[in-house]
Amino acid sequence: MKNVFKPVLMMMSLAMVAEGTLAAGDAAAGEGKAVMCAACHGADGNSAAPSFPKLAGLGEKYLTKQMLDVKNGNRQIPEMTGMLDNMSEQDLADIAAFFNSKTTQLSGSKEMEVQVNSGAKVDALALGEKLYRGGNAEVGVPACTGCHSPKGLGNDPAGYPRLSGQHAAYIEKQLKDFRAGNRVNDGDTRVMRSVAANLSDADIAALANYIAGLN
Numbered sequence: 001m002k003n004v005f006k007p008v009l010m011m012m013s014l015a016m017v018a019e020g021t022l023a024a025g026d027a028a029a030g031e032g033k034a035v036m037c038a039a040c041h042g043a044d045g046n047s048a049a050p051s052f053p054k055l056a057g058l059g060e061k062y063l064t065k066q067m068l069d070v071k072n073g074n075r076q077i078p079e080m081t082g083m084l085d086n087m088s089e090q091d092l093a094d095i096a097a098f099f100n101s102k103t104t105q106l107s108g109s110k111e112m113e114v115q116v117n118s119g120a121k122v123d124a125l126a127l128g129e130k131l132y133r134g135g136n137a138e139v140g141v142p143a144c145t146g147c148h149s150p151k152g153l154g155n156d157p158a159g160y161p162r163l164s165g166q167h168a169a170y171i172e173k174q175l176k177d178f179r180a181g182n183r184v185n186d187g188d189t190r191v192m193r194s195v196a197a198n199l200s201d202a203d204i205a206a207l208a209n210y211i212a213g214l215n
Contacts, residue, residue: 022064023089025097033087034095040079045099050167056102059154062161063096064089066185075185100156106165109213114202122202128210131203139198144207147191152214164214171208175199 037055041047045056055063069075071084071092084092109128113121133150135143144163148154152164163171177183179196186192199207 022061023093025060025064025093027097027101030094030098033091034098036083044102046105050169053170054104054166055099057100057104057162059156059161060096060100061156061159063099064093065159067092067096069185104162104165106215107167107212109209112209114205116202117200124206124209128206131207132210141195141198152211163211166211168208168212171211172204175204
């Protein structure tokens with residue numbers, strides 16, 4: 001079992017190398033450009049609706065890449081269709097820098113149970129913490145800490161986003177989309193698709209709930 005995570009760790013390393021150089025953003029310049037984002041994501045990047053992700057403190061490199069992927073059609077988000085078409089890469093980098101400069105407000109976890117594949121109901125917070133910090137070697141799921149840090153703060157230079165405090169419903173949807181192949185912009189290394197492929201619905205719900213309150 002000692003080599004179970006080796007392929008995933010190699011993919012993580014390759015993903016870091018594969019990321020191209022993105023334009024450096026100017027947070028002050030991005031404030032005015034980000035006005036159009038406020039309706040869904042909040043003026044400071046802390047969205048009120050769980051269907052829209054929090055952008056505050058998410059990571060400048062990650063945010064820039066996601067917007068470029070939306071603009072280029074590599075990530076399909078119906079609500080954003082056409083919104084970025086007239087934006088330059090510098091515009092997107094400035095918006096990313098603006099939102100990254102803001103403080104994330106924690107969504108918070110809740111006490112709940114999830115039903116695992118055996119049929120047993122288990123404490124979701126305990127399962128979420130176990131998966132986040134230790135993964136699941138039996139099915140080849142690595143710990144989330146390797147990319148997203150023990151406190152969920154991410155790794156901005158590597159392009160790995162902050163997870164801490166994000167809406168649980170949004171995290172759950174993204175993991176299910178990666179698992180189903182509905183979201184594919186994790187690159188040729190397929191890091192997130194490879195991880196999500198081995199997560200059950202209970203695992204995903206537990207992880208999302210735990211991450212929402214992680215700090």
